[in-house]
Structures are given as C-alpha cells and as structure tokens.
Amino acid sequence: MSKIVPLPIKSSAIVIKELQDDIRPSDPIKANEYILQNMFFKQDETGQLTPYEFTVGLDEFKKHGLGLYLYFKFLEYAIYVFFIMSIIASVICYFNSTGNGLDAWKNLNLLQKLSVGNQNKIESSSGTTYTTSDIQQFYTDSSMWLSTLTWMDFSYTLIFILFYLGFTYWSNKSISESLVKEKVPANFSIGIKGLREDERDPNKLKNFIEDLGFKVKEVKYAKNYSNTLLLHKQEAELKIKLKGEEIKARYPDYDPKIKQKYLKELQEIQAERETIIKNTIGKRLKHDEYPTLMAFVIFQRIGDKNMFIKEYKTNTNFNFFQTLCCGKKVEDKYLYKGNVLKIIPQVDNPSNINWENLEVSSSNRFLRQIIVGLGVFCLMIITFFIVFAINVVSKYSPEDCEIRDYTYENTQQWISQASTASEKSQIQQCFCMNLSLTTLYADYFDYCSDIIYQYTGIQALQIASAFVILIVNSLLQLLIKSIVTFERYQSLSKKLSGTLTKLFISLFVNTALITLILKANIYGFKLSYYLSSPIPPLQSAQQKEVFPSDFNREWYAVVGAAYVNTWIINIFSPYFIDFVLYPIKNWFRKREAANAKIQRDLNKLSVGPEFDLDLYYANLLNTIFVTLFYCSLIPLMLPLGFLALLIHFLVQKFLLLKFYRKPPSYDEALHDSVFTLLPYSIIMHILIAIWAYGHPYIFPSSSDALIDNEGFLDVSKDSVWIRISNSSQISILGVIFVIILIIKYFFINPLQYLVKVCCDSEAVVVDFAQEETYDQIYDQISSVQLATYEIRENENYKDLVYSLDSDHRSPTQRKSEEERVPLQDI
Structure with a gap:
C-alpha cells in the first residue's frame, strides 16, 4: 500500500491569493477547478476527480x-x-x-x-x-x-x-x-472548555496533551466574537462584491446603481458593528485577539482520543465522596495552568460548525x-x-x-x-x-x-x-x-x-x-x-x-x-x-x-x-x-x-x-x-x-x-x-x-x-498497530470535506477572517469608506 502524503494546511498568504483570484476577471479554467472541488465527485486511484455514475452504490455516500x-x-x-x-x-x-x-x-x-x-x-x-x-x-x-x-x-x-x-x-x-471505521474529522476530535479567555497559543495546549502520552494532529481555538461575527461576515462579503463591481465597471453595460447599493449596505453594517464593538469589546481586534471560547483537538488516532477521554475523566472527575472521604486529588500533570479542563467527547465536523453561534449559551x-x-x-x-x-x-x-x-x-x-x-x-x-x-x-x-x-x-x-x-x-x-x-x-x-x-x-x-x-x-x-x-x-x-x-x-x-x-x-x-x-x-x-x-x-x-x-x-x-x-x-x-x-x-x-x-x-x-x-x-x-x-x-x-x-x-x-x-x-x-x-x-x-455513567463504559479502543493515523488519511478526508478546524480554511469564513485582520486600523486612519475595502490594499 502506497503511503499517502498529507496535504499541508494553507497559509494566510494562500488564502489572500485565493481571494484575489475570486474577484479577478472570469477564467473558465479556474471555474472548472472550482467545479471539481465543489460538485459531488469521486476520487479515482490516480487522485483525479470524476463524476459518479447513477448506478453508484449508497455505500459511496458514506464518504x-x-x-x-x-x-x-x-x-x-x-x-x-x-x-x-x-x-x-x-x-x-x-x-x-x-x-x-x-x-x-x-x-x-x-x-x-x-x-x-x-x-x-x-x-x-x-x-x-x-x-x-x-x-x-x-x-x-x-x-x-x-x-x-x-x-x-x-x-x-x-x-x-x-x-x-x-x-x-x-x-x-x-x-x-x-x-x-469511517474517516471523518469528528471521529478523531474532541472539544475542550474551561480555558482562560486570554489563551492565545494552541501549541501550549497541544504540548500539555502530548505530555500525557497522546499524539495530537492539531489544536485550534474557537473565539467569542460578542455576537459580531455575522456582521463581520456580511461586511466581508460586501467588500468582495464591491471589488467585483470595479471589474464590472470596465464593461459598457455596467449599472453604477448596484455599487451605490452595496456601499449603502456596507455603511449600515459597519455602523452597527462599530456600535457593538464600542459598547461591548471596547476596541477593534484582530481575529486571534478575540477572547478564546473553547478548543478543538484532532488526535492522530481514534485510540488516542478514546484513551485520553477515559484517562483524563478517571483522574479528574472525582465525586464528593471520593474527594472528602477517600482523599482523592487531581495530580498536577492533569491540571492545565491550574485548572481542570471540561472535555466534550463528540464534536461536529469542521464544515458542519456555525462558528458565530458557539458563543450562545444554552439558556x-x-x-x-x-x-x-x-x-x-x-x-x-x-x-x-x-x-x-x-x-x-x-x-x-x-x-x-x-x-x-x-x-x-x-x-x-x-x-x-x-x-x-x-x-x-x-x-x-x-x-x-x-x-x-x-x-x-x-x-x-x-x-x-x-x-x-x-x-x-x-x-x-x-x-x-x-x-x-x-x-x-x-x-x-x-x-x-x-x-x-x-x-x-x-x-x-x-x-x-x-x-x-x-x-x-x-x-x-x-x-x-x-x-x-x-x-x-x-x-x-x-x-x-x-x-x-x-x-x-x-x-x-x-x-x-x-x-x-x-x-x-x-x-x-x-x-x-x-x-x-x-x-x-x-x-x-x-x-x-x-x-x-x-x-x-x-x-x-x-x-x-x-x-x-x-x-x-x-x-x-x-x-x-x-x-x-x-x-x-x-x-x-x-x-x-x-x-x-x-x-x-x-x-x-x-x-x-x-x-x-x-x-x-x-x-x-x-x-x-x-x-x-x-x-x-x-x-x-x-x-x-x-x-x-x-x-x-x-x-x-x-x-x-x-x-x-x-x-x-x-x-x-x-x-x-x-x-x-x-x-x-x-x-x-x-x-x-x-x-x-x-x-x-x-x-x-x-x-x-x-x-x-x-x-x-x-x-x-x-x-x-x-451504566455509562456508573461503569465508565467507553468506546472500544482500536489496536494502535492496525489503526491509520490522521496524517495518513488526511488526503482522503480533505478530498471530500474540510479536514481541519482552522477557520481560515473554511470556505464560508475565510473572507471574514481576512476582513477582521486587514480592517484592524482605527476609523481615524481611514480617509474614506473606499479605503475600508481591504482587498483594495492588496
């Protein structure tokens, strides 16, 4: 069996380049690439994407x-x-x-x-x-x-x-x-709450878990946007549309009223967002500067995930009787910066998450x-x-x-x-x-x-x-x-x-x-x-x-x-x-x-x-x-x-x-x-x-x-x-x-x-020698869905993240609303 080389996670520079491609004059060749990535296609033995036949079995849908x-x-x-x-x-x-x-x-x-x-x-x-x-x-x-x-x-x-x-x-x-059996990111992943809001470096949490003896593929943080993420997303989309209108303006049949409409909508959204930022957050922040809400952890193996959940809960979830009468105490190695982490055993797949809604409480x-x-x-x-x-x-x-x-x-x-x-x-x-x-x-x-x-x-x-x-x-x-x-x-x-x-x-x-x-x-x-x-x-x-x-x-x-x-x-x-x-x-x-x-x-x-x-x-x-x-x-x-x-x-x-x-x-x-x-x-x-x-x-x-x-x-x-x-x-x-x-x-x-609560029954751990790592199957997963919890890789949010980081300047640093379109600064 040939070794599958994992695809590298795209850098922000690549994301910006993709945004530029999106708002450039149309190119049928690039559109064909987009079709291959976004239609219901299969990957053959050579790695090429081809349409499914109507007679395809339903087991193929499981992928x-x-x-x-x-x-x-x-x-x-x-x-x-x-x-x-x-x-x-x-x-x-x-x-x-x-x-x-x-x-x-x-x-x-x-x-x-x-x-x-x-x-x-x-x-x-x-x-x-x-x-x-x-x-x-x-x-x-x-x-x-x-x-x-x-x-x-x-x-x-x-x-x-x-x-x-x-x-x-x-x-x-x-x-x-x-x-x-199924190769989807959520099967390898857990959620972690209980982190400090000012937590910034995901590598520290990754090192903490690996020091306990479990191999981790990646750790990514979800942010608390104070209910502004939707406005940021709408703003980013409007900026992209405005950049597209500049290209359309080169053609004789262009209608300038469309651009004026987008500018008006942009001003209204920015005004609403500015009010929320002023009253709630206090200042404009880059994406990574927003308070940390929780972490998503992808383990290299499902066995790593299951063993970590079992071991961590066994050594941290002590009831009142165990603590008071038996003297049970959490060892220092299970404390992350002095705190016991709250483990969420099953999370959604990356492409399935509404990031702007994670901050909403259950009540x-x-x-x-x-x-x-x-x-x-x-x-x-x-x-x-x-x-x-x-x-x-x-x-x-x-x-x-x-x-x-x-x-x-x-x-x-x-x-x-x-x-x-x-x-x-x-x-x-x-x-x-x-x-x-x-x-x-x-x-x-x-x-x-x-x-x-x-x-x-x-x-x-x-x-x-x-x-x-x-x-x-x-x-x-x-x-x-x-x-x-x-x-x-x-x-x-x-x-x-x-x-x-x-x-x-x-x-x-x-x-x-x-x-x-x-x-x-x-x-x-x-x-x-x-x-x-x-x-x-x-x-x-x-x-x-x-x-x-x-x-x-x-x-x-x-x-x-x-x-x-x-x-x-x-x-x-x-x-x-x-x-x-x-x-x-x-x-x-x-x-x-x-x-x-x-x-x-x-x-x-x-x-x-x-x-x-x-x-x-x-x-x-x-x-x-x-x-x-x-x-x-x-x-x-x-x-x-x-x-x-x-x-x-x-x-x-x-x-x-x-x-x-x-x-x-x-x-x-x-x-x-x-x-x-x-x-x-x-x-x-x-x-x-x-x-x-x-x-x-x-x-x-x-x-x-x-x-x-x-x-x-x-x-x-x-x-x-x-x-x-x-x-x-x-x-x-x-x-x-x-x-x-x-x-x-x-x-x-x-x-x-x-039985699950009292007997601590967990999923069967697969033999490590027989289990594929996430690196080995990354190429297979990424061909059918988003394989990382990096929000910058999400098609629905990448415009937003770039908009947050490029629009970090204060309002006094801008001479006009046109300057607020970040893609013009590229």
Whole structure:
C-alpha cells in the first residue's frame, strides 16, 4: 500500500491569493477547478476527480457524511417495505371494489370504490323494509369482511413496526461503527472548555496533551466574537462584491446603481458593528485577539482520543465522596495552568460548525427557541386559515342524493311531484351524477350540460386548491427556514434538525389534518364550523356544505375519494417539478455563467444549488405520515406512497449526482430527529384504523345494534369500547407497540445512561498497530470535506477572517469608506 502524503494546511498568504483570484476577471479554467472541488465527485486511484455514475452504490455516500448516507439508506429500505405493504393493500383494494356500499355515488369518483366505505351495504329482501333475516345476513357478511380487513391491516402495520425497530437497531449500530471505521474529522476530535479567555497559543495546549502520552494532529481555538461575527461576515462579503463591481465597471453595460447599493449596505453594517464593538469589546481586534471560547483537538488516532477521554475523566472527575472521604486529588500533570479542563467527547465536523453561534449559551438558545416556536405557531395559524378557506371554497361534491332508482322516467316523475325549483334541480342533478360517463355523454349531454359544467368546475377547483396548498406550503417552508436562523444553532446539522421538525409539522397539518378537520362531524360536533366562526364568510359558506358523520359511507364518497386526487398532486408535483425544471435551470445557469464578468460569479454559476436535506427529509416524513394516516380508510394510499418514495429516491439521487453541489458533511442529527418522530405515524395509523373499522354502520358490532327504523337502517349502539373490540387485532398491536416504546424510552435508554455513567463504559479502543493515523488519511478526508478546524480554511469564513485582520486600523486612519475595502490594499 502506497503511503499517502498529507496535504499541508494553507497559509494566510494562500488564502489572500485565493481571494484575489475570486474577484479577478472570469477564467473558465479556474471555474472548472472550482467545479471539481465543489460538485459531488469521486476520487479515482490516480487522485483525479470524476463524476459518479447513477448506478453508484449508497455505500459511496458514506464518504460524504454519515447523515447523507443514512438518509438515502432509510429511503431505500422504506421503498422495499412500502412495496410489500402495497401488495397487501392491493388485495384490500380488490375486496373493497367488489362491494356495493357506494353505488349511490358511483360516478362521483372512480377511486371511491377502492375505499373501505364501499363494503357491502344491507339489502332488503322485500324491497321496502329490512327484515331480521336481512339484518342478520348483513351482520354475518360484514363480520367476515371486517376480520379479513383487520388481519391484513395488522399484517402490513406489523411489517412497518418491524422495519422501524430493525432500521433503528441497524442505524444505531452503523453510527457506533462509524466512530471507528469511517474517516471523518469528528471521529478523531474532541472539544475542550474551561480555558482562560486570554489563551492565545494552541501549541501550549497541544504540548500539555502530548505530555500525557497522546499524539495530537492539531489544536485550534474557537473565539467569542460578542455576537459580531455575522456582521463581520456580511461586511466581508460586501467588500468582495464591491471589488467585483470595479471589474464590472470596465464593461459598457455596467449599472453604477448596484455599487451605490452595496456601499449603502456596507455603511449600515459597519455602523452597527462599530456600535457593538464600542459598547461591548471596547476596541477593534484582530481575529486571534478575540477572547478564546473553547478548543478543538484532532488526535492522530481514534485510540488516542478514546484513551485520553477515559484517562483524563478517571483522574479528574472525582465525586464528593471520593474527594472528602477517600482523599482523592487531581495530580498536577492533569491540571492545565491550574485548572481542570471540561472535555466534550463528540464534536461536529469542521464544515458542519456555525462558528458565530458557539458563543450562545444554552439558556439563551432555549429562549430563542421559544420565540421561534411561537413565531412558527403564528405562521401555521395563518396558513391553516388560508388552506382552510381554499378547501371551503372548493366544495367536494354536488348536493347529496337520496338512494333511489334514478331512471329517466322515475326522474321526470319525481321532478313533476317536487314543490320547489331547488328540489327539481337537485333531482335532475342526482340523475345525471348516477349515469355512467359513456351514457352521460352519448345520450344525456344536452339534458345534463349544466351539471357537467358544474362538476367539471368542481374538479378544476379541487386541482387548483391542491396547487394552491402546494404554493402555500412552499412559502411556509421559506419563512420557517428564515426564522429558524434566529435560534443560533451551533452546527448545521442541529439547525437542519430544528428546521426539519417545524417543516414537517406544517406540511402534515396542511396536507392531512385540515382536510380531516374540514369535514369532521363527531357525534354532531363540527369542528370546522366552530373554527370558522371568527370569519363569517367562511362560516356561511359551510352552512351549505355537508358534514359527513364520522367515517360513514358518505365520508368516503364526499371527502375520501376527492382527497386522493388532491394527494396525488401533492406527492408527485414537487418531484415532477424538480425533475422537469432540472434541464431548464441548468440551461439558465450556464447562460448566466457565459456572461459572468468576475471569477466569483462564474464559480457560483458553475455549480448547482444546495442540497436541502432538511426539506427533503420533511417531505419524505410527510409522505410516510399521510400515507399511514389514511391507508386504513383508503388502502390505495399505500401504492401511491410507494410510488412517491420511489420517485423521491430516483429524482433526488440523480439530482445530487448531476445537479446539486456537494453537501456539507452531515452527521446523524437529522436521522435521529426523524426516528424520534416516526413512532407517532404508527400510533396515529393504529388509532385511525380502530376508529374506521369500528364504525357500527359499516361494521356493526352485533345484529342487535341494527334497528329497522321505518325502512331506514339506523344505529342504536356505539361507543369507543365497541370500536376497539371490533378491531381487536389492531388494538392489541397498538398496545404492544406503545409498551415497546415505553420500555425503550423509560427503561432501556435510562439504564444505558446509568451504566455509562456508573461503569465508565467507553468506546472500544482500536489496536494502535492496525489503526491509520490522521496524517495518513488526511488526503482522503480533505478530498471530500474540510479536514481541519482552522477557520481560515473554511470556505464560508475565510473572507471574514481576512476582513477582521486587514480592517484592524482605527476609523481615524481611514480617509474614506473606499479605503475600508481591504482587498483594495492588496
């Protein structure tokens, strides 16, 4: 095996040279170098970077961060699981399609026949009333179908539960193994707090650790910027833009207003920064002169790291009993300048750190999270009523129809007997809606033209409302991503986890719960009607709407079938748009790149946009939740969910390899957030299944619960316990799953923590003779991500550090704002 020579850390002079290159006239050769460094490429045996093929295995993604690998692996396995579940659901769809429960609405939507509501209804042998024999036969048949449905639902629910438990175990094992096997900087690194603020020389801390017998690659300090880092960063970016404007000014089509705009923004930022520096810091400082906050230490081996953590804690973390009664005392060699250091065993990868947020205390961040939570809640209320109003305006169906024999002759007779114009119109409408499409267009088009146009308009409104909901969700996502920045997360992964949770909840509420609330009628309680009371137009519009009682047959016909149409648009349109717009976006980007005047603009236009893992995780989670939420009512949701996940996987993998820029090295934070939320999808599915299968009108609990009420079937007995007993298999499964969660979160997890604390259990130390050093694998790591905690090497912060050091002069030393652009002094 050939020896890998580590790349040297770049000096500040090289960084300055790179900045000069960024704001020089554009050069396609340098842009190509930028593409190789920032796109999702692999390194071959000769060290050359080449694009991945679409067929590349997911294990290759592990080199670019464990978080990205876990995302695609979870999506891949979810596709397999949903495929198996879809096969079972397809059998249920077939059983449902053979029923006659929704014949009265047979032409409202073809998808309604696949729902549970289409289970056979009671039939009268006499043609007018229901006899005891009719009721008994209906009960016998419904009991048989109920048993079949609940066992099938039990089967695919159990499959998903096993998938959740199995993947949780596998992913936890993979995360643990990655601490040793995967070559990422965080596995070799620790954080250290407890340093003096005036600590300046990282080599002293490095020598202290090495004197204890552990080999260290590097020690880098993080600084406390007194909340000015963002302003410094914005200032540095504006200075770069102003330098670029000077180059653009050489061309005849230059607009000087842009430069004036940047200068105005620069003055405002500098004024704000000057105020903070004057009131908080007292004087202008160079980067290295800012107070030291903490240190990042990269060890040469993971074994060095683990042994240092274990030995240092063993010899410094003495409890009260050990100190007072046993006389335990920290040896001088474990004291750094007289202090015991606070060790942070696991830190983020260098490219994953938000350096400006490290200084924010946990209490301050908690307060910020409360404020952001309230802001997101207000946004969700606003979007709730927007989507709510859209659903109210776009009615689900025409007026309700009585269950009759709608022949043309009978219809004319009923119309002649009707006393009002509205009754006649409704009878005509019901006749037309019960015709097959072939008969409707062939024989009764003129007679039913008004109804056809009305029905077409309703369908168009439903489609339009689905797209409006999609637009509202997209705007809400942009707003949430903007305000989450206020929470000041310490790492990109933690920020994305917080964004993911808020995005998912908003998506699920808008796409699943609002539709349910809109038509909810729980024992006469119409939640939608009461929620709309503050807005009279919405309430008056709903007075004309039908509120189906619970999950009865009317609900499946009026709400369920229409929701499938809306959901098809919601789950497929984002991926379809992404894939269709891919070549268009590429064309526009290349066109703009051809006209780029400076290297910085050309570089940005030469690579694709960021891969928003939090957004894609939120959409993935929303697809799973909504599918499981409604699949007991409408089994077709499972095949649709499978197709959505499959398209999601294919499109996102293709765009990641061919379009998006190389993402940061995500850790497992997003994955952990998803698997914290995922059990709730199972619980909600089980609760909805129990309520749906226990509906006494479709699946009566006993023949005694059915009464012959003047020719109309009525329900006399209904309770929560009856519904639970109707679907006993699923109820038992739900109880078992909840018990598993309780054992996991309230017994196993606390026990593991106690064992770790009491027994000082640490990671297994790898044999030093077999373990590669960080120097040996530095070249491999740096080819896929940032391999050092030197902030001057970070693409997002190097402009900032140079700006701090070059702008160290006092304001009196500057003659004009133009002199404050440091790159002009080069």
